[in-house]
Amino acid sequence: MAEKNEIEKRNITVFGEETEFDGVLEFSDRLVITGKFSGKINAPTGDLEIAKNSVCKVDKIDANSIIVAGGNVSGDMNAAERVEICSGSKVNGNITTARIRIANNVEFSGDVNMLDKEPDVDLFSVASSEYKQAMIIHSDVIK
Secondary structure, three states: OHHHHHHHHOOEEEEOOOOEEEEEEEOOOEEEEOOEEEEEEEEEEEEEEEOOOOEEEEEEEEEEEEEEOOOEEEEEEEEEEEEEEOOOOEEEOOEEEEEEEEOOOOEEEOOEEEOOOOOOOOOOOOOHHHHHHHHHHHHHHOO
């Protein structure tokens, strides 16, 4: 429940259909692009959504999570948490992420590299029950 409240408190910025942006974009909350974007996106703690009919030509996108919901993306994407490519989307570029979901009816060209998140626990400094719990949490992250 706390996670839901945290998400609700985050700011959401929307680039409208008429918006065209060229340059470097940095944000820390949530951004929805419905227009055209060209350049670089640097948002390691932010969540990005690329909406239907939007066009993004990027050098690279760095974000916590990326959802391509029917848009067109050319360029590499790096998401610490996840990448989701929805039906009707076109993606041309390499993807690096911990989790990925690609729906049917997606045009994708590129490589996928999976991040392997290791538990933040030193095996030799914790009790076996703590290490076991860290491994359970780790396995949930990479499912």
